[in-house]
Each structure stands twice: as C-alpha cells, then as structure tokens.
Amino acid sequence: MMRLVIVDSDRDFSAKVVEEARRTGDIDVAAVLHEDQGAVETVRRCGANLVLVQLSSPSVDGAALVRRLRKEAVPSTIFVMATAAEETLLTRTVELGADYCVIRPFDVPTLLRRMRQFARPGPAALAAGDEFEQEQVVTAIVQRLDALGVPRHFKGYQYLVDAIRLVVYDVTLLHTVTKELYPSVARRHNTSSERVERAIRNAIEVTMTRGNLDQIHRAFGYLLDGKKGKPTNSSFIGRLADQVRLQLRVG
Template identity: 30%
Template sequence: MEKQIKVIICADDGEWSREHIDALASRGAQVMITGRNGTTLLSKIREEKPDAVVMELFMAGLDSLGVMHAVKAEGLPRPVFIVTASYSAPTLERQVMEAGASYYAIQPYSKNEIIERIFALTGATHHANSLPASRSDLRIQVTEILHQIGVPAHIKGYHYLRDSIIMAIEEPEIINAVTKQLYPSVAKQYETTSSRVERAIRHAIEVAWDRGDVDVLNSYFGYTIHNTRGKPTNSEFIAMISDKLCLQMENVS
C-alpha cells in the first residue's frame, strides 16, 4: 500500500479525467487540481506543501521555471516537480531539469505513466528508506539524489555517475577498484574509454560544486565542504552516495 502523499495537478478543466484522478486517490494520494496559472500554483504550494506537482512548461503568471525558482528562493519544502510540454527543446529541457524538475514529459504522454512516476519519484510505492524493489527503483532513487545535488542531466558525466553509483551499491567492493573495474565497466556500456568516463565524472562533480544547492551538498558532503580539501574525488563522491543509500536500506532491514 502506498503512503499518503499530496499531489497538485496544474491543468485546464477536463485535462485530467475523473478516471485518472480516482486512480491517484485509490492509491492513497490527496489530489488537488488548480488552473493553469503559475502564480496561483505557487500560492497553493505555499499553502499545501505538496509531495508532488504536475505542471505545464508554460503557464499564465509564472512559468514552470519561475515556480521552481520561487520555491527554492523562499526555502519551501521542494516537491517532486513533473513538467509537461508540447515539444522538445534540448536547451529548455536542460534549464527545466537544472531548476529542479524530476521528470520532463513530452506530449502526447500517458497519464498512467505520469501517475506511476509520481509514486516512484516520491518514494510512495514503498517505504522511503526501504530496499528498492528492482534495479529500476534504485535507478530512480539515484537519479533523484543527483538532481538534488545539482548534477545537470544533459552532460555525459551525469549518466556515468548514475551507473557508477548503482554499481557501487550492487557490488560494494568495486569502489576499491575504480580505475581497474568501475570505469571500464561504465565505458563498455557507453562504448567509450575509461579515461573519458573519468574526465566526464570529474566535470559533473565540478559543475555540481559550482552550481548546486549548498544545503543539499552539505547534507551529503559536509566534511568536504567545511575543510580545505575542496570537492570530493570521483571515488569519494560515488562512495558517499552509495554508502548513504546502503545505510538507508540497512536501517529498515
């Protein structure tokens, strides 16, 4: 049984059918519908502090970027943002993901798929700290952490980091053989070289360190931020994230 979550859907009348709203409610979600107006949506977020928000890329008042920037600027609890759009533009999609979106859906998309994403990304499908039911669930958890930290989704190092962290969780000993085992394994998946994987991961960490949310970085890498060592090495970064997820799994085992 999914845990109780609050979901705000910002959409025009009739855009979400009663069937889909009932599907959310039947799984334990408290669903609130608001018109396609970013200013109104932001007020609703302040009032309700939802777990997830589904909104269109462009809205009256504030667009999706404006809403996410305002949530961050005001220090509000950040919900899972799912942004929908009628077309794909790589630059715009990159801006949306960097602003805090967890998922970017291009029309036509399945409402049922959006519903599944809501529960998966909020962790409501299973206990928030439980062992992921599958590799797909683990991938979603790692993806959300990388978004929180501020690693841009459009750079190669993002994908290399995600796979490296998953490998380190599934095979903890691989963190002691980063150069000989981990980089070559990732490189094989993406048909590239170990040195390119290493450089891309280092670049992704540098970008996160320059642009990421300090509070979030501090929660994961506090000791590193507060001393003179600078950002963590590739292996430290991978080990810290994988260790944190492993500890969460052990706490409920």
C-alpha cells in the first residue's frame, strides 16, 4: 500500500483527500500537517512514498519544503498544488525537484489516480505482487517493441516504454497526450515534452520504414494512416497498451 503525507493549510481539502483515500483503500494517509515545520522528519518517520504539498500559504512554504526533501534525498514522489496565479513560483518548484504539479481547482479522485501512476516505491513500497505485475508489463512492452523492430538505441524507444506503461494503467491519458502523457514521460527523463514527442515520432517513422512489416501490419492493420502508412504517436501507444493489457489482464 502507498503511504501519503499531506502538507496543506486547507483543512477542509485535506479532509476530502483523507476521505477519498479511505474509500479507495489503496493509499494510506500516514499524516496530515497544516504547516511545513517538521514535515521532512514526518515523511521519513512515516516511510511515505507520496507527499502532497501546498505551494504557498502563511504556514506552508512548498518550494522550501521541496528543496529540503530533495537536499536530504528523501525518496518520495512529490505532488505540488498551486493556483494558476502562482505559475512562476510553480516553475521554480519543479526545478527544485517536484515530480508533479496540479492546478487548483481539481477533483480529488483524479489527483489520487495520478498519485497511483507516479508513486515511487518507498519504505512502505508496493506489494511484491504489484511490483511483479509492473515488471511483467514492462517485459511485455519491450517484447512487442522489439518484435516490431523499434531501434533500441533510439531515445524514443525508452520514451515509448514509459508512455505505453502509463497508458496500460490509465487509458484516459490518450485523451491528454500533449498535456499529460508527454510531460509525465519527460519528467522521468529530465527532458522536455517536445523532445519526447519528436523522439517517439522519429522512432515510429523509422520502424514503419525499416522494421518488421509483417509484425507491423499484424499489430496495427486498419490503424495505419491511408496516406502515410504510419500510425500516429497516440494510436501506436494506445494499440500496444491495449495488447499488453489484454495479454496480462491488467486493470
């Protein structure tokens, strides 16, 4: 089970997160703090692999907390909540090491879904069965990419592995490819969304030209573009994610 520490001065919102986490049952809210004092120690003591931080309030300095967590090498995934007016400070917080940013207002179920996707294994890590399943998913993705002839030495290869894995667990990401999927992959590789998109596009185009044509037609069929003969990034990712999900009965 994932363990979460909340650092937010908004008591009503914190209570909503706690309630939703209890309802779903797979995220344990280990502590709720309404000020940042002692937050690093609390995260360590609880063995939390998720931290939800308010960006700015009189009692919470989210940027400073992110800096301290990263300076002390706390291996938690950090989610920062902000308003649209705090964009400049939010950018700085990402540079300091925040993993994911959410703009208020947003709904709590969506927030928790994102947490499940991005949580790093921590002292209270995912159960062995979950870890084994994730290894199986990655192995299945790699096998399919290799069968198609996607060049392993291309940057787009690893980006595809990550993108497909994310979509296996959350198909709705295909509806927000540029706003959520590419940025999610980019954060994992310390690069930009645009570079992720270009690298994936390049890997797909080379594969369609030099790859295993029999496997390509078997995998995609009608999804191939009638004019260019190449699937779009999203259709390529979505089709392979569907195949892996069916193969392993994930979700």
